[in-house]
Amino acid sequence: MDPITELLAEVLEEIRPRDAGAPADYIPELASADPDLLAFSVVGPRGRVRSVGDDHAEFTIQSISKPFVLALALAEKGRDAVLGRVGAEPSGEPFNAISLEPVTGRPANPMINAGAIATSALIPGDDVDDRTARIVDMLSAFAGRSLWVDEAVYASESLTGERNRALAHLLKSHAVIDGPVDVAVETYFRQCSLLVTVRDLAVMAATLAFGGVNPVTGRRVVDERVARDVLSIMSSCGMYDYSGEWLLRVGLPAKSGVSGGLMAVAPSQFGVAAFSPRLDTHGNSVRAVALVEEASERFGMHLLEPHESVASPALSLHGDDTARVVRLGGELGYAGAERIVAILRDVAGGLPEDVPVTVDARELGRTHPGALVALRSEFEDLPNWIWLSE
Template sequence: MSSSPNGTGDSPSHLDALLTRMKSAASPLREVLREIHAKYASLDDGVVASYIPELAKANPAWFGISAVSVQGQSIDVGDSDQQFTIQSASKPFTFGLALEDHGREHVLSKIGVQPIGEAFNSITLDQVANRPFNPMINAGAIAAADLVHGKDYPERVTRMIEMFGRYCGRTVYVDNSVFTSERMTGHRNRAIGHLMLNFDMVSDQLDETLELYFKQCSLLVTCHDLAVMGATLANGGVNPVTGVRAIDAEYVKDLLSVMHTCGMYDYAGEWAYRIGIPAKSGVGGGIVAVIPGQGGIGTFSPKLDVKGNSVRGIKVFEELAQRFGLHVFEADDKKQSLVSQFSPPK
């Protein structure tokens, strides 16, 4: 491996990231995140997901919080570098790829944007409009994966993985153990897919699409990755760490809209009421959230509530929303600039 001029072996990009983190060391936000992490680290409510057998192996004590600003500053607390599978937190991003491939009107003819207040794996379809209700439930996510372009299955997989890499700012990989576990136990998702095929809601490449969907959910990320992904959407689709565009700017509002109204399973309405920021959770324990124009926040803790959301993650966002006035409809005099909290006081 080649060394940098300083002889450390670190690439310039790694050094830049290290310097950014060092500059954030004394930030007010770091102290807040440390305090919140300590407050909820002992919270033992919820259970680790087990309907996908590999997920049951997660350590219930894992708990990380990360924040990344639109200027590329980052703060990480706890198990922020612990890898886990992204699961349903992947759904907004594949929806974005479908939008880029087909345009808004075509995608809307295939997938609705209506919250339904039912479980994420509900076998419920909009039979009037002949489409799944929204892209944040499994039916809609499978339909979104079906729209990913490619001359064959390998190209579709490659395009999907490269897209997530642009959001994370690094190469991402599939956890093959989780992927295999999802394939072997994904009977309900197959049933949803075949029901949609029966109504011509998806193409006849359904078997490939289901494989693509299982791989999408089995991508390995960290809490820090989720924060970078959120910051990329907060930054108009440009990754603030790498400067690489991950999605066309015109479609960012589409992702944020469905995250805000449909992103937290059948807790979405209460989330919008209590916390009020676009977010998406996954049964791996991750939550990615976006504060438009300011940054992204990622949390990770595997123990879930009955709706499938991370118990500790919910508590983190409740505290942050209250402390910084993050709710989109919060009175202006109660809102604080999250970006300003990354830097030490002058």
């Protein structure tokens, strides 16, 4: 067992004795879940899936489908069209609350049920099957394997889903959703009934972490801006009325589901997922929350921690007084560009004017626009300097 997997196993066993909470009981099929199931998984930039516990146990994705259907809506319709039907503000209320704007009827955000129904209604398709097929294709691409609907859970959700139908009728009355209410609601029920494992959720989270590229398959699933928009909303709305405290304690965009799943995203680092059916009063898994909180602390994944590598990108100097090469690596943001410019000025000041200097940027993983502006202005005053980027 490698050191990271050992650490995951250690955290899992520390959390295992906790037995607070109970499986969701308002959907009969979820109430029968084994409350002792527990799993934890992490996926890094090279696509290696590390998991411990009951990592092959299947459960329905439930509300964790919401960020990925949002991604599909953003990809299909664009940000402005989506925001015309659903907001991006934290509701501060439970997941099934009637959080609608007083005049427009627009739901507070896509992570609560009303907003998720409005988002699902934006997916093109003539009927429930067409829309579901598009959603399944998208979520399967995020997971890196084919997913399918648990028909028993879907039937249970549909049978007991009158509150969601009521929300949909309210949305329809405000013209937030087009078309038949039953198509919007049944599509939503089916997306929530997709079967996943904790390994799937970790891969899906990692795909968001790496700008929409699935690190396991290497496939670009959505545009980088779509992934960024989804993570932005997850960071403030993904944990319902616990979202503020979650951001304080864990510091990661996250989404929970009432079957006991939880996924979190450490941008450019990891996708993390946990599973345990026992829920707290917010509808979040008690042990999954504890697992991810502990992992964030041990792995240093809090989004608002300082990251020196952004301000100090990798840099090395080579050559002599007849020619110099400056090699850059890592990520180059605006703050890092300031450091690079200062070093380039020092190098230029110590060399004769006719000595060529090559800046080799081929190993840079990412260069931000502001950094390019800073470097370009510097190079205008250095005629003997060469920039290599390919």
